[in-house]
Amino acid sequence: DTGVSQDPRHKITKRGQNVTFRCDPISEHNRLYWYRQTLGQGPEFLTYFQNEAQLEKSRLLSDRFSAERPKGSFSTLEIQRTEQGDSAMYLCASTPGGGYEQYFGPGTRLTVT
Amino acid sequence: AQTVTQSQPEMSVQEAETVTLSCTYDTSENNYYLFWYKQPPSRQMILVIRQEAYKQQNATENRFSVNFQKAAKSFSLKISDSQLGDTAMYFCAFRLTNAGKSTFGDGTTLTVKP
Numbered sequence: 001d002t003g004v005s006q007d008p009r010h011k012i013t014k015r016g017q018n019v020t021f022r023c024d025p026i027s028e029h030n031r032l033y034w035y036r037q038t039l040g041q042g043p044e045f046l047t048y049f050q051n052e053a054q055l056e057k058s059r060l061l062s063d064r065f066s067a068e069r070p071k072g073s074f075s076t077l078e079i080q081r082t083e084q085g086d087s088a089m090y091l092c093a094s095t096p097g098g099g100y101e102q103y104f105g106p107g108t109r110l111t112v113t
Numbered sequence: 114a115q116t117v118t119q120s121q122p123e124m125s126v127q128e129a130e131t132v133t134l135s136c137t138y139d140t141s142e143n144n145y146y147l148f149w150y151k152q153p154p155s156r157q158m159i160l161v162i163r164q165e166a167y168k169q170q171n172a173t174e175n176r177f178s179v180n181f182q183k184a185a186k187s188f189s190l191k192i193s194d195s196q197l198g199d200t201a202m203y204f205c206a207f208r209l210t211n212a213g214k215s216t217f218g219d220g221t222t223l224t225v226k227p
Contacts, residue, residue, distance in 0.1 A: 004157075031213060042117075042204050042217030043158075056213055091158070100146055100208075102215060104158040 002026075004105035006092050012111045013082055020078045021108045025094030032075050033102060034067055035091040036060065043091055049075060082112045115140045117207050119218035126195045127226050133180075134190045134221045136205030144210040147181065147188045152220070153201040161203070164188065195225045 005024045013019050025032045030051050035043035046065070047057045051072035061067075064082075069075040079086055089109050093102040116139045126132035138147070149161040164172045164181050171179050176196075180189045192199055205218040 033214065035217075040122075040219065042119075042206075042219045043215075045214040045216070048213040050213070058214075100163055101148075101160045104150075106157045 004092055004094050004103050006090075006105040006108050008108060009106060010109045010111075012113060015082060015084060015112055017082055018078065018080045019082060019110065020076055021090055021092075021110075022074060022076050023092030023105060024074045025092070026096075026103055027073075028096065029094035029103070030072065030097045031095040032069055033093040033095070034075070034077050035093065037089040037091055037107070038087075046077075079110075082110075084112045086110060087112045115142075115145075115207050115209070115216045117205050117216050117218040119205055119221050121221045122219070123222045123224070125224040125226055126192075128195055128197060130195055131191060131193045132195055132223065134192075134203055134205075134223065136188045136190070136218055138186050138188065138205070138207050138216075140186070140207065140209075142209055146208045146210065147179075148206040148208070148215065149177070149179070149188075149190045150204045150206060150217075151199075151201045152204065153198075158204070162190070192223075197225050197227060199223060200225045 007022045033048040034046040037043045049069040064080045067077045089107040091107045092105045118137045145166045147164045150158045152158040162174045176193045202220045204220045206215040208215040
């Protein structure tokens with residue numbers, strides 16, 4: 001069990017560029033979550049998957065954001081036409097079916113200049 | 114919609130002493146879980162303790178215990194015999210039993226002083 005991993009750990013991009021983040025959950029965890037955390041605040045829910053099905057999306061997830069989990073294993077979160085307000089830590093978490101606890105990855109810190 | 118409020122942005126405690134972090138939440142639902150997560154500086158978030166709303170008994174994990182007051186919608190975390198390694202940001206979180214997402218408070222930064 002290697003834990004939840006996220007790549008890259010840091011990303012600096014210019015406003016208007018597209019970025020993509022990857023999350024690898026703990027193997028056999030069928031639920032995967034994306035959260036966004038800004039400085040001094042708690043994580044805000046963005047979306048979650050059960051296997052490959054995206055079951056819920058937050059209103060925070062504008063049409064510039066898209067997430068996929070094509071084979072029910074890793075997931076990607078893409079942000080198109082980045083804005084300065086997208087600067088945040090993007091956290092991924094996973095849960096085994098029926099589990100209570102969310103296991104978090106280290107996050108990807110995005111800075112939009 | 115559920116909300117979680119942590120009214121103490123920062124707290125400090127002397128090593129070996131006891132500290133209590135506060136959390137209140139708002140929901141009209143009856144079946145849910147409550148959690149405390151710890152996020153050490155530059156490290157990933159980990160679960161400290163959880164409480165099922167249907168259980169009247171307060172959860173305890175070693176030096177960590179909660180005071181769950183369902184009617185008051187209050188869920189405080191007590192840390193006994195504080196250690197330097199307890200220095201971290203602590204988040205209170207809420208999740209409905211039939212939902213996937215968790216709703217988090219804005220956190221309390223706890224500093225344990227030697």
